[in-house]
Amino acid sequence: MTTFIHEVLKDLHNTGQKLSEITFVLPSKRAGLFLKHQLSSVVNQTAFAPQILSIEEFVEELSQLKSIPNTELLFEFYSTYKHLTKKENSDSFESFSKWAQILLQDFNEIDRYLIPQKNIFNYLSAIQDLKHWSLEDNKTDFVKNYLSFWNKLYDYYQNFTEQLLNKKLGYQGLVYREAVENLEAYIQNNSNKKHVFVGFNALNSSEETIIQELLQNNLAKIYWDTDVVFMNNIKHDAALFTRQHLKNWKYFKKHPFNWIANNYSKNKNISAIGIPKNIGQAKYIGSLLKTLQKENTNLNSTAVVLGDENLLIPVLNSLPTSIQALNITMGFPLKSIPLASLFDSLFKLHKINSNSFYYKDVINIIAHQFIRPLLNVDGIDYASKIIKTIENNNLVYPNKDRLKRMINTDENILDLLFSNWENSIILALENCSKLILTIKSSLDKNKKSNLLHLEYVFRFNELFNELTRLNSEHEHIKDISTLFGVYKELLSSETLDFQGEPLQGLQLMGMLESRVLDFETVIISSVNEGILPAGKSNNSFIPFDVKLENKLPTYKEKDAVYTYHFYKLIQRAKNVYIIYNTETDVLTGGEKSRFITQLELEGIHKINHQIIAPNVPTIETELNTIKKTETLQRQIIETANQGFSPSSLTNYIRNPIDFYYQKILKIKDHDDVEETVAANTLGTVVHNTLEDFYKPFINKFLIVEDIKALKSKINQTVTHHFLKEYKEGDITKGKNLIIFEIAKRYVSNFLDLEIKALKAGDKIKIIAIEADNNIEINIPELKFPIRVKGKVDRVDECNGTTRIIDYKTGKVESNHVEIVNWEDITTDYKKYSKSFQVLTYAYMMQQENTIQLPIEAGIISFKNLSSGFLKFSKKDSTFSRSKDSLITNDTINAFEDELKKLILEICNPKIDFTEKEV
Template sequence: MHDTFLEYVLDDLLRKELDITQCTFVLPSKRSGTFLKKHIASRLEKNIFSPDVVSIQEFIGNLSDLNQASNIDLLLLLFKVYKESQIEDSDDFSSFINWGQTLLQDFNEIDGYLIPATDILNYLSAIKEINHWSASKEKSELVENYLQLWKNLETIYNNFYEALLEQKRGYQGLIQREAVKSLENGVYQNTQSNPIIFIGFNALNAAESNIIQHYLEQGNSHIYWDIDSYFLNDPIHDAGLFVRDYQYNWPYYKHGHKIETQNNFLHDKNITITGVPKSMSQTKYVGQLLEEIGEKEHIDLTKTALVLADETLLNPMLNAVPRNIPEVNITMGMPLNKTVLYSFFVNFLELHLNVSERGWFYKRVLEYISNPYTLTLSTESQGTFAQRLSNDIKEGNLLYINAEALSKYPKAQELLSVIFPEDTLTPIEWINNCLLLIERLKIIYQEEKNALELEYLYRFYALYNQLKQYLDKVDFMGELKSIKNLFKQLANMETLDFIGQPLTGFQIMGMLESRNLDFETVIITSVNEGILPSGKSNNSFIPFDVKRDYGLPTYKEKDAIYVYHFYRLIQRAKNVYITYNTEPDVLEGGEKSRLITQLLTDKNLEEHITHTIATPKISIDPKPLIQIEKDGQFMEDLRTFAQNGFSPTSLTNYIRNPIDFYTRNILKINDLEEVEENIAANTFGTIIHDSLEQLYTPLINHVLTEEHIKSIKNQVPEIVQHQFTQNLSGVDISKGKFLLVYNVILKYLHNFLEDELQQLKRHEIKILALEERYEELITVPGLDFPIKLKGTLDRVDEFDGTLRIIDYKTGKVEAKNVKVTDWETLITDYDKSKAFQLLCYAYLYSKKHGKSDVQAGIISFKHLSKGLLPFSEDKDTRIHADTLATFENYLFQLIREICNAAVPLTEKID
């Protein structure tokens, strides 16, 4: 048994007495070629020139004199050809790019499988015509345009093919078709005297298959399949699907040649299958696994590979690799659109696509300035503008950010002019601004010597320069919108290639990078349906049955490719670890892969396999209530707080939850308000309070008359509008949800004033004070520092000679909230907080004016019909001196508890 397939091939060539230095080796990928060279080198006694080792793509490329064109060049050329076709109402570029990519893939397959394009494209056109056949003779314009594309498809294909040949360029399928033609025409008949050795192929398209067979027929070439007899001889095992087909159909095998199989799969191996909840946890689990592997003497890390079926896990995986693994080699591509830097540029683009004459919409701005890269740019020397701008947006409730708002950050003006330029950006300006941002980031990361970030930056730098070149060539990219799709496509197609020293250290790779390579220890992650195999995504315009009829690969064949890779990986391995996600996410694929089920139900593997589900250790401890001891610092802060004054709200905060009192009132941690697109309850209340104050202020010390009320009713709209701008700058109340809120407030105030008019018919009301602040120093027995009590009374009036203290509430208030039957509840039950507040106001008023016998009540705007809800004890709604004396006792008791260093603050749970 050989350690690896490549060594087996070299030994077999030796047995056939072929001089390996004279052979040309053709492999599926360049990477496997690197490993082959390593094995050749280790067998040689003397120095020689390396034999030719090429990938199949290079080999076929050499048979035609065409160069592979980049994907984006192909798309631009295809668009040009499409535009020049007979289609009257053709798509613009940004729409085209959404389907052009798929069409390109279909052309590529048609050519690679050597299908006469005329046949299949006309057949497609006919199918579309039948599908859209309808009883009415007239086709709608939409259907007409749609059918026009299909009718013109053959012309588009032919013109595209011709245009590429003229430029001596092509896509893979086209180059393969041309290579087959040149072999058939005898251009390359006998130029090849060296034996050609084809190694480790699996799924070949018709062109590759024809070319390989052509050389095998010549007699001096050989082909080696890495296929285990276990799969090949099983008529339904997908891992052998393709090779069984070649064994059965190729003349080479019909004329006596045999396929030499490998026999490693059933050798002793340990397979551990583990279900782990969520993708991220898989990386953590693999991290722990690697740590254990790193400590085992008998496991050779250079013969260990981690294969990520879901390549987006590369970044988190890198963070999870433990320190005891000295060398890590990554050989895989990470699509650029999976990087954080990509989101930085996309956010930047979205920012400019959502700009209006009022400025940049705050949500996009917040999204952009909270991106890690913006925060990196927002250095001290830039006056940390990102953090400040974020606060200013929230505090100032800025729905749109304009030049005036940005002028507050003088240190960052130069940078801000790149991010928020004055004029609308054209695509080329957007690219230039992105390049300027890359330049700034580059300087920062060079100082930090952050190689990985610089690599990311470089890839985007190259991408933008590429985009720039295309913009020079084309004239259909006038708007930023059209570059959006192109940028997204490019970032999707381009990968950040990590190329390590493939011959040393522990390897991290994608599924396709593992071709032809063998490892003793293999870890495969994300083995879920929809990821491995990747499922029925049919990214093609050619329907399933047409593909089947013409011999094009369908999802069944595509699945079989992954099945082959999967089994080939574990075929020679001694230790196999497979993980899958037990909590399949709708977007990330489904339940555990059928490949796992297949392994688990295989009788021959029973003794080698263990299957477990990794569950995090969960122990539910009763959460202890938070307790905060009142240390010296706390008491100091409390003294300062007491000097500034206890307000009724701060005291009721304590009643609700002492920890709330601590965070809000002592530490002053206020949740930074969110920007209000919808109005918050407290802002709504503030606008009503302030409007009433403004309306009634001219009437202080007057006995109200009906004329007074009628005249202030007329001012309501204007005053509310003014209060809106005071409290919510940047809000437009002429439309949308704020218009509704504005009307609700008008309605509330209208109803309130109507109610006041009704009262005036039967009662005399005199306004004494509005929004008046009261402060009293009180001495609490047992405390050695003075306490200030403070509060703002919304309105004080005289109602038929009775003094009334009124508190406005826009929230829900019920009569029971202002009634006290058991005094103890006043300082223990938050439900009584409204009663507590009213007593505080009455207490403050009587301290200042020496008056008791007052009435204190709440007017609830939600229930205006209930009128004033007065504080009451038993039946009496007045607050007398003895009521205030009782209240004072409880107030002192509460303040003493707050100020008692021996009583810790203990959390209350609602």
């Protein structure tokens, strides 16, 4: 395949031009690199290389100005803004930066297109006057300030540009305008210099003026890369700008238009492939490259062009390992490297001026991959120790001193991370810089294995040095929130460049890097509406109609630019794979691009259209089954000997796998920090409070005065147990305060219920509180001892009847403690787990002879106190109203049969632990 660059060099060489004396101007630096590489294929003798410049470099040389980054422009512009705006009406730098970005873009466009500045700014001001009824006498302060802003636009522009020019600095548009101003002098001083402009398409007014003047003075030659198909079709946007240049430039009235080629109509293999989601596209690209390698496709002439540059990382992770040479033209975004998340977390932590920090933010920082090694001293993992202490003590908002006490060491790293920045920009930047140096010192200990991480640290050190410079020179940053905004602005524009041989191997690039370059095989991703082309967007203060009147570019021209790049990639290629996302997405479209439809409607090439779905294997969900091996059987016997509790048995009924994990393997749920008091903590506090209240009354009859006396102790006792269970968690505000009050209300309401019963004539005697039970059950089929154990919340005697009472802070209804068929009690957890529990308590106490049958057993639900004591009862049928609430020997015997069956199932080596479907 003959590339456009090669054709240009060959033409120049054939016409007797000395290439070493030419100044080549191209749309990008990358194109210049390829031009330099192809010189050797045209020049057969040793020669000096010509001067090769990008258009930006050439214009900077003309203007004698230095372009400055966008962030620094904002600082310079804010100085102008403050100078021209009254202090009481001026925005903070943070607010200013949100709208100033748009205004700077408008300044840029106005200058690049050589629009008379005063005219357009006065025009914009007049439009706003009309919109806001300027003839009205009674304007609000808001409208006055708004109109004042528009009236000052020209002053802002004039002062800002003067300020920059005095420093020999400029934004792109200003550089272009100055280049045009200096053009005449440049022509006079370089009358023998020959310029060749290669591969341009959409030109702004400044570029058009510069190129046309050089052409008219016989100092330049220009080569266009377009095709007869595009030029002959007046509706084809791929040649929108070239047709305009051919028609409007006086130079082409007498000189040839180089070139209108005829490459697009040649045979091509074009495939349009629809794939769901971005990751699907990345994976398919990897798969496609693997196939191309097997077919011996020349990867040196293959390009993967990413329509959406966010696909860079997924595509890199999807490339086949067999690809040896790879050149990536896009830098790795600095915001995507792990160190960026550390500083994001730090800024988030310190944005609020506080000495205590949210525990999740603290854990995020100390568990970070760059911080954790710094907290590993003499083989002790202090990070784990801090995290464990936070969780065990329920510390929701620890401070620096509390964190340092956790590890009993004076670690400076904790001072760097958690000392209050006190809203001081200097202190914040100093801390960040010291942290970077500390991380570097740690990485230097094992330099060879940390080379990439050291590169990360180096780039962040540069970034914070730049922040420090900007702050010291301009002093516009007044708080941490603004500093964070500037940091993110700088971070978003920084990249970590890949090293590689730029002229060898597979080329991975963005759409703009493909300018002027040609490849035999092209893979283009994300060819969706809203991406290629970008579609309508109006990020400007200049209305659409004003743009049209002043011949400023609108979305129509921007779409035409994308059209040119898209067709330029296809123009000389032999194999083209156009990939688009089939999944509709509100933010990034989902509809295939109009470019694909246009290719189909042209009818020049046959488009192989495919919809590809990832090969997702069918995975049949199998219930987890644990075989009862000899080892496991021994563990079951050991557990049986230690004793089954009612809750562990009901856990088995609910799901045998959970029983296996918790009771056999002893796996406990991880105790996270309770930001809000958990239900089990509330239950424990209420249980322990009632235990403290009623233990002194064991073997005594209750009297109203004793219960009333307890009410005065509620606050003190509940507080004591919250401090014991909730540790250092805060119960003085928010939801926790509400839960604390609920706990007191539960206890108070229970005591009221007790007083009501006593006043009604009930005689209540406390027999036991938190009674421990531990019995051995004789099961002849099992040749090892079986024990059942558990604590009963309360055993009392009410009017001569013994009652076993279980407290529940959750809501329980009477039907939760009723049973019809005994065999259901060990199979249906939802309906009968409460009945199973209270009957197990009754069974244990009956076996220990601590109670005499008949008795009653049941639940007191604190969320259903109005129902009182909810007694277990046996019903003849589901619809029967008669129920027997007395637990007799028959009841115990029937329950014992079911209990033994359940234990036999648990201990049976032939019955595996099988997961139940939830």
